Amino acid sequence: MRRHLVIATIVATVVSLMPVAAKASPASPVSPASPANQAGPAGPGELSETRRLPDRRTVVSGDRMYQVGAADGSYPATGWHIRGEMGGFWTPPVKLLDGIWFAVDGRWLTASRFTAGPGYTTTVVGDGIERTDVSPDGQRAALVRLRFRGPARTVTLTAQAHSELLAAYPWGWTTPNAGDTNRPDTGAFDGRNLLFRDGGYTAVVGSSERPDGHRLGAGMRGPQEPPVVCPATDPTPPRCDDGPYGKGTGGELTYTVDIPRTGRDIWFAVAGGDAGVRPAYAELATALRDPAKALRDKAAARKAIAGRTRVEIPGDPLLARSVEWSKQNLADSVQQARDLDVFASHEGRENPPPVGTVRSATWFGAGWPDYPWIFATDGEYTAFAAAAAGQFETAKDHLRALRDISDLVNARSGKVVHEVTPDGQVYFGANADAGNTDESAKFPSAVALLWRWSGDDRFRDEMYDFSVRAMRHVLSLDADGDGWPEGLGNVERPGMAEEKLDVAVYTIRGLRDLADLANGRGDRDTERWATAQAQSRLQRFEREWWFPAGISYADSYGTFQRHWTGLTPMETGLATKEHALPALEQRERPCYTGEFGLFHTGTGPTSAPAGNPGPACDPVVSTVPSERSTFSLNTAVMAVAEGNYGRLDAQRRYTTGNARVQLDPAVWELPGAMPEIAPSPDFVANIDQSFLTRSSVLQAWGAYGVLWPVVHQYLGVDPDLGRGKVSIVPDGRVGVTGRDIRLGNGSADVEVSRSGRAVKVAVDVRVRVEVTIGAVLPAGASVDRVTLDGRPVRYSTVDTNRGREIHVVTTGGRHVLQVVTGTAR
Structure with missing residues (x-):
């Protein structure tokens, strides 16, 4: 988990949350009869919140545009990859705006109620005024509807927007960094719209109405003016409005609006991109041509997603609701970018010329706001959830993107890249980098999974050559000839041996799945080779990897540190029952499991200076400290592992953990969204952290622990x-x-x-x-x-x-x- 090292070690205090009551929402802007906080035949319904709205992040996404703000309608400086700039309006690979704010008769609109629906959000922002946000799929534009209800009156409507045109990469600590490359924006008024520019980067803000007036200036942040600017380093104020690299500018549009007694809708759009002014205006025109239809189309698309994998679990209605929202979380995570100029930055230290261009890529973004990019780890786990949800197409496209980028940057070596931004920068996973070996091993398994669920022989054949090369690459990494490939796995912590457990496990499974693909293709030579390689390792696996003193498997060869990857033999079903059952029982104990699921690294005796903060379940003295942060992925893997061995009563603790952080008002930050990390003894709840330090508010991988257990195991x-x-x-x-x-x-x-x-x-x-x-x-x-x-x-x-x-x-x-x-x- 390279990208989570910073997040997981930010805070180490015990979480205490006050219950938050769910309130009734206004009528849905899409399905007026749909009641709040209830699922219905058209989908998961809506979820509403009224408490601590300024502290809650929101995400409204389409496949080519998304926005991140706060539930009260503000746009705090957010995120840490580009410090304070990961919020606002983004169309991959560029950011357009820090935010957009509205005032009526001189009073800035601030939400008193926030409602999350499938593909949209609605807020009550004034007496008889609602705001609905949606990002239509296929468009580099976001829409905002202000709905004014009667009585009849005339109001002055003000819209302010503050630009921040910058690329998804470089980041705050890379060479060069975001401050080196970000240039000042310019603002203009074209007679109807605000136009912001920074070279080829362009943002346009306009409405279905013609404004009476306008202003341009350096600020224009609504109630967040004058802004509090985040310093480049900690400590920071409790909340700030702009990052240290910000070089945007602002503009204002004013309108006189006659409201009839029956009410009226006013639509605004934010559009733009990285291809110049003309395409930006074309996107704006498309978005405003029929915005109401765009909202209806979004609702129809989400209804179709909701129509697949509909479940009823009378004994566990929370889990059934989590299935509904997890399908929507996956749909919220779909992203697309074009013309990715691929290069390896080697963890941000280098900036060489591109080695080639990928014309189009579609993927499941890992997490918002800091990780909406292409990751192999996330995509390979998420593929299981996507298969169970019937979302085959995006899962296939994700693997295609990994293949295309990997073949360019790694010269067809078969090594799968780890992390890619939507402009083509490969942060980690090039041939010269140390890993992650597990991602190459998991690739054929993800291909085989989607082939089995879709029956798509053409997809199998398209991905077959790369799958073969991926496994041959993995086996080439066995420098000491012991049969276990070297390289990084999911856990990247000090003190681990060169051979990692999850790499070994996923190598065996990957070889088996490659043999299956080869059989389907009629490639007998590869089938025999892969089968023999898998079998030779499986015959030795239990003898060489079981660590009896820890009542578990070694995290790395001969080393026991209590990391969550000790579950992977059970997650894949490779472990014998003789070892699987005691290992699972051990992980259910307080040394490993907290209120919301599995810790990253369990507690027990350790030589680490800080000592052991929790109970001990075994006598082994580890060299590393515990890490009692409950990632939704760790909990998902535990849920799948329990289900593989028929332990459904024990499994429920983990499916419930992921469902609660998504759906329990006492826990959620964004209603209906499963986060990256749950409140844990070593991780303060996101809502209680600074906007600059939180983990992802929406993370795709946790759906693996909901959709796969219900569909595949139940x-x-x-x-x-x-x-x-x-x-x-x-x-x-x-x-x-x-x-x-x-x-x-x-x-x-x-x-x-x-x-x-x-x-x-x-x-x-x-x-x-x-x-x-x-x-x-x-x-x-x-x-x-x-x-x-x-x-x-x-x-x-x-x-x-x-x-x-x-x-x-x-x-x-x-x-x-x-x-x-x-x-x-």
Whole structure:
């Protein structure tokens, strides 16, 4: 987790949060009948908040434009990559504005209620005045609607905007840094709109109405004028309005607006980019041509996303709601940029000429506001959530972007880059960098996953050559010839040996998945090679990596430090039950798990100077301190690991942890958004930190720990569409219904119920495949009777990590399997 080292060590105090009540929202601007804070057939509904609005970050995203501000309608200086500049309006790869502010009759509009909806936000900003923000997909523009309700009156409306035209890279500490490259902006009025320029970078701000007047000036920040400027180094004031590298300028537009008794909508747009003035004006014109339709289209797109993977979990409604919002979180994370000029900065120290250009890239942004970029780690974990949500296209595009950029910057070595900004800068992951080896090993697994779920042979074939080269690259890193590749994994902490556990685990899985891809392609030589390589390592794995004194696996070869990556053998299902079960039980103890999930590094004896701040679960003396920060990814990996071994009761603690930081008003910062790090003993809640130091308010990877357990483990959906097969073998202990689970170009419904000793699994598979229907038996249960569609049927029993499973093979369509169990003698 290279990019999180700074965040995770900022603060080390115990979190204490006061409960925050969820309030009713105004009528939805998209679906007037949709009640606040409730899910409905059209999607997750809305979530509202009234407390501490100035302290809450918000994100409103489209695939080519997003904005980050505060829930009260202000735009505080935010983020740390470019200190204080990661908020405002961005169209990758450039920032346009620090913010836009509105006043009515000389009074600045400040929100008293904030509502998050699927793809938009709405705030109550005055008596009878609402503001709705949306970023239409496919446009380098953001829209703001001011809705004035009656009575009839005439008002003076003022809009102020402050520009900050600068690139996503360089950052505050790189060579050169943002202060070296950022140039002063210029402002102008063209008779209707504000125009800001910095070379080819352009921002335009305008409305559907013609203004009465305008002003230009250095400030124009609404109620944040005069600004408090963040210093370049700490300490900082509690809140500031501009970063130390800011060189923007401002403008104001004023309007006389007649409001009829029936009310009136006034639309504003922010548009621009890095291609000059004419394209910026074209984007503005497109956005304002029919803004109401743009909002409706956004709502329709999000309704379509909500329509896939609809679940009901009567015993866990919080988790079911988290599924709904996690699908939207993934959609919120989609980003696109064009003409990426690719170069390796080697952690910001170099600025060489580009080695080539990627014409277009689409990806799941990792996290807002500081990480909305292309990451291999994030994308490879997020692919599992995307598959379960039916969002195949973006997951595929993410892998294409990684391949295209990696092949350019790494000269087709097969090494996967780690971190890329939307202008093409590769911060880490070039051939000359130390890692991350695990990302190359995970690449074939992500390809195989999407091939199995989509049945897309063309995608498999497109990604096959790079997948082969990725695994050959990984195996080439075994300098000492012991079979375990060297290089960095997910955890990058001092004291680790050269061979990391997660690298070893993902190498075995990657080889197996490459063999599967090769089999589908008919490449027998590669299939035999990859299978043999995987098998030779798997035969030695338990003997060489199990660390009995720690009741876990070694974090790196021969070394035990209690990092979360000790879970990866269970997350992938490679661990034997003999070791998996005690290792999982160990991680459930307070040494490793807190209120909201798994710590990054557990507590126990240590030689680190600060000593051990928590309980000890083993006698091993580690060389590193604990890190009791609960990342949503760590918790997700623990949830998946528990589910792989049928431990659904224990798993619920972790699915609930991620769901609560997303949906519990006592915890959330942005309602409905899963953050990067939960409140933890060593990490103060984001809302209680400075805007310059917080972790991501919206992080894509945590959805892995919600969508994958529900769809793959509860419902048991496991497609292999590349071979015309799908397996649906749910855990019969959980009553759950899933509808429109996407399988290739079709879908499936699954309903699991239990009555006494009978488990019923009803499916409707709407794709031409061979279907295996089954159920996981309760521990110790025997089988009395198995029927399919009311008739006795031949079945098989299969012992898996989840337990003993009943399998019945049939065809697609509607079927009902019933398994009546007894007690084993």
